[in-house]
Structure formats: structure tokens, C-alpha cells
Amino acid sequence: MTMTRRTVLAAAAMAAGLGMAQAQEPIKIGAINPYSGPLAQYGDEATRGFELGVEAINAAGGIGGRKLVIVRGDAGNPQQGIAAVEKLVSQDKVDLFMGTYISAVANAASDAAARHGKIYFEAMALASDLTERGLPNFIRGGPNATHFAERSVQAMVEFIAPKLNKKPSELKVWIEHEDTIYGTSIAQVQKRLLEAAGAKVVGVGSHNFRAIDLNDAILRASNAQPDIWVGTGYVPDNTLLLRTMRDQGFKPPVAMLLGTGDSADFREALGDFMDGVFVVGYPHADLSEAFAPGAAAFVQTYKAKYNRDPVAPQSLSAFTEMMILRDLLTAAGGTDMQKVRAAAAATDKPLKTYTNGYGVKFDEKMQNQRAIPNMVQWQAGKTVTVFPTDAAMAGTTLVNIPRAK
């Protein structure tokens, strides 16, 4: 700890010196996200978080006296990701990159950024293999898909099993997943961890996320009579699975979704059937101050600027990632790729340091091991953070467990 603090102080002093020399030059951050196309709402929302972060940092004097500026790069597919990076480097002269909502875009864009020797600080993309490539410029401050799977199993074993008056070894779980690499890899991790905890995986079902009928998937799960039904998918298939569950009268004591399920389109599709459903996803903003210092203040700032509540939890995570990046750049004294990487390797901040409960500790592949998703529960049309328990607001209770409707 002392070591780290000294490093940070030294770096800050260095940065201050650097700042005097270049006080006029801002640090330009290229924000690669989908700003058009089907995922634009999340790209926009993430960038609102980046922008609020930049405003807060600039108001406090910037990084070593240099202000931050965000330049948007629109990318909904890998080709656009590469094109956006080329444009941002050649025309806008950005110093580093932040991304991205879509893993395939992150893959291509970070590769392109590496050719220009620019840091690519990943805030959102989930695919586990992004950090397996060993790119020298790639640092992921956010969670990966494996963290989602781990958190879901941890919640089942430590939190849900006692609520059902069962030991973990008595739990019966049905794992349902969409059949691309995304859903499949999450299901594999879940199965391995559940079996390691002694729970019984009574079935693993896969489906195409574009299927127009999932009666078979629900019928199979229903016959296996699980205590917990957990599904990983996108919006169309996760809503169809729940609709089918409702139509067939399948009532697993606990229903849980991963990846999607915590957005307003689920409430619109399923109404009060959502009550009681758990969703593992990016931390929502209703967090205890002890777990996530500044989360409440973030929501106030967001409301003041945009005149409404955050559209999706991505903005809070993006804001948090900007704060993590600030600390890395401050420690590195600038945006040099090697120095930022070294600063990242040396950084050690416990969980509950940042605005959504994240801490920072990078493994050797530059994956942050302390960026962990949370679990919410739908209660009367709203999502309420329930796990981990110290993240939940005081007085939080559960509803509709075991499921009665």
C-alpha cells in the first residue's frame, strides 16, 4: 500500500511538471461506441457517463493540469470500428481510446489502435477472450463474461439457497442459454462452478436467440423441476422465454437472467410477471454509500444535466471507468502506452473504492479483477439492487421468492 502511494505521489509530481509544460494541450479521448443502429441507446448512455466523468475531472483541474476532451467515434460493427480509429488518429489526433459496447467492435478497434501505439481502455465489452490476445495497448477496467457467470453462481449459493431454506448441495438448477459463444461460455462457467459448490445442474438448454417459439425449451426445463432457472440471452429470446414460462404456468421458485433483463423493455413486455425475477448485470445506481461512494451524487449530477434518471446502468459504469482511467493516467504521468500499462500493473485499490463499488487490481493480462457485476430484483416495476448484500440500500427486502405468480 505504501509502495503504491509513493508511486502515485511520484507520478503525480511528474504529471504536474508535465502539466506546466503542456498546460494548453488537452488530452483527447476517442470514445468508440455505437451511436447509430440497434445498440445506439447504450452507446449514447455510456458516453453520457464518460462526459459526466470528464466534466468532474476537468472541474477538479484535469490531469496534471491538462483538460480532458471526448471525441466520439461511431462504430456498430468491426469495419466501422477500424475506420473510426483511423479517423480519430489522423484527423482528430486523439491520445488514447475508450470503448465499447460491442465485443466484436472492441476486438477490431483495439487492434487498430495498437498499430498506432495508443492505449485502448475498455470499459464495457464483455467477451472474455479480448484480454487473451496479449495486445500491448489493451486494458479492461470493466468486467468480462466470466465475472457475470461467477457472480450469478455466487448469488445462488450464498444468497438464494438460504432464502429457499436449502443447502447449496440441495439446489437444483436449470441453465438456459442462447447458443452463440457468448451464452455458451457463460453456461459452461456456471455449470462448472455450481457443480464445484455441490449443487445439482438438472439440465442445460440452448436455443437460438432468433427463435420464434421456445415452448420446447420451457417444457424441458419445467419437467426437470429446478429450484432455480437461470437464462442468458438477448432481449428477444429472454422476453420470449419469460412469456412462454408465464403461458405454460411454469413457476420455478427462482428465475434469474443474465446480460439482459434489467431494462424498461422487459417491464413493458411482461408487466408484473417480472416481479421477483433476479438480473445479474452492471451495477445499478441504487447502491449504499459505503459500497459505492458517490453513486447517489452521480445520479443527482446526471439528473441535473439530462433532466431524467439514468436510462440504463451503463452510464454509471462508464463514469466509474473514467475515474479509473483518470487514476491510471495520473499515475503514469501521461498517455504513453508503456507507462500507462506499468501504472495499471502497480495499481491496487480495494473493492468499494469507486462510484459503483469497483476496485482496481489488474491481472497479468490487464483484466481488472475487481470490477464485478451486481444482482438486482424486479420489485413492483422497478429494479432494486439486492446482492451483494452490502451493496443494497438499508431496509431492502425480497419479493415473490419462491415465485407464486
Add this chain to the structure above:
Amino acid sequence: MNTFLNVLLSGLLLGGIYALVSLGLNLIFGVVRIVNFAQGEFIMVAMYATYACFFFFGMSPYVAVFIIAPGMFLFGIIVQRLLLQPLRDEPLMQVFTTFGLLILMQNVVLAITRGEGKSVAVAASRTVIDLGIMKANAGRVIIFIVTAAIAGALLAFLRYSHAGKVIRAVIQDRDAARLMGINVELTYLLVFGLGAALAGVAGSLLAPIYTLQPQIGGNFILAAFAVVVLGGMGSVAGAYIGGLAVGIVESFAGYYVDPALKQAIWFLIFIAVLVVRPSGLFGRKGTEELGLRQH
């Protein structure tokens, strides 16, 4: 036994959906001889139109269908007259045009909705009917009944009305029909409109049971193409029975084999049928070649 009947019944209800989306496609395919790649997007647009009627005016989809189907009829006529008819001597270009239409319609809806999932949350979408063996969603049961009625009405129309005879004459041999004084272009126009109107009906009835996304049309249409070829081009009975058959096969394959393999299984059957009966189960012998012979 109970499970077996349950799987059978959910297969039948799914088959109703396939039959509904295949009817319009089959009419256009069989009569106008255009592979309308945008048929799924016609359905998607009708779904969003239904959503708009519901969202802005609180209109039930089962009322809105009486506005949307005629609206889609007009839309179909405009597409046929302005985009496809000028290309009538270049069938390949017609196919490309419908493909372009597909991309255009998807992206326009994408730009308007920004891709957020929309739902038409009317009572029928969450009402469950107890059919004894299993519980079924009211929206799906309605689709099954309406589709049977539409298929019956279409069959009667083609068999007994004058316009129906004209359409059958054009299916059989468009050049001979033209020589007999039939206005083939007008027939195409009306049939394309009718096909689009059927997409309108499908869109309105499907809207309550799915979460709307701009790409949803494609999810229906892959199966519909198989149904059309399986049942026989231009055959209403073929589209209807073929739809039910694909639904039942999918349901059994999904439950008893593996949900991930169900599409592979019915495409296998699809290929087998094509080998044995190239004109489809109900198609007139030779219809599969007609397109070639006439160009």
C-alpha cells in the same frame, strides 16, 4: 401421453404462425413469381404500425388490423407498380430490389425506434386459455383460428370467384392468359397487394405475442420460405398444411431431440421432400419450372 399432446398442441399453434406468414409469401411467389425477400419486413412494419396504433390511440391490435391490412394492401400495390413492374423483364433485378427494400425498411425502423424493444401489452398477450391438456396463450389461439379462416376464404376465393379463376389462369400459364385477354399486370398488382395485406394481418396478430425489434421479420421468414417450397408454390392449401407440418416437426424435434437442432431437422425434411417431390407436397407438377420456361 400428456407431454406428447402438449408438444403436439404447441406445435400446432406454432404451425398456425408459420402458416399465417407463409400465405402472403406464397401468393406472391406463386402468382407474381417474385421471391419477395422483404416479406418479413412487411410483417415487421405492420407490427410496428400496430404498436403505433396501440401506443398513440390505445387501439387494440384486433381493431387496428382493419386499418393496417388495407394500408399494407396499398403499400404493396405501390411497391409492385413503382419498383417491381418496371423490372418485369429482369427477374434477378426484382429479387435484388426486394432485398434492397428489406435493408431499407429495417434501417428506417431502426432509426426511428433506436432499436429499443417494444411490446403491445394488451390483454390477449398475457391471457392464458386452459385447453385441458395444456395452457395456451390467447394471442396464439386467435392466430390459429384466424389463419384457418383466412386459408379457407382464400381457397374459396381462388376456386369460385371470377378473380380467383383469373389468378389461377395466370399461375398456370401467364402467356396463354394474356392471349385470352386477361390483364396480367393488373392481376400482379392486386395479388402483390393481397400478399402485402396478408403480411399486415400477420403483423397485427403477431405484435401482442413478441417483443418488437427491427430485425424480427427475418426470424419468421426463413421458415416461411421453407414452408412455401415444401407446400408447393401458389398453393394455399400447401402453405397452410405445410405451415402446420413445419410447426409440429419443430415442436417434436425441439422437445424430444434438442432445441438447438430443430431447424436442422426440418431443413433435412425440406430437402428430402424436394428430392422426392420437386413441386412440393401440394404444388401442381411443373410449377417449379414454370418460372424458367417463361423467361
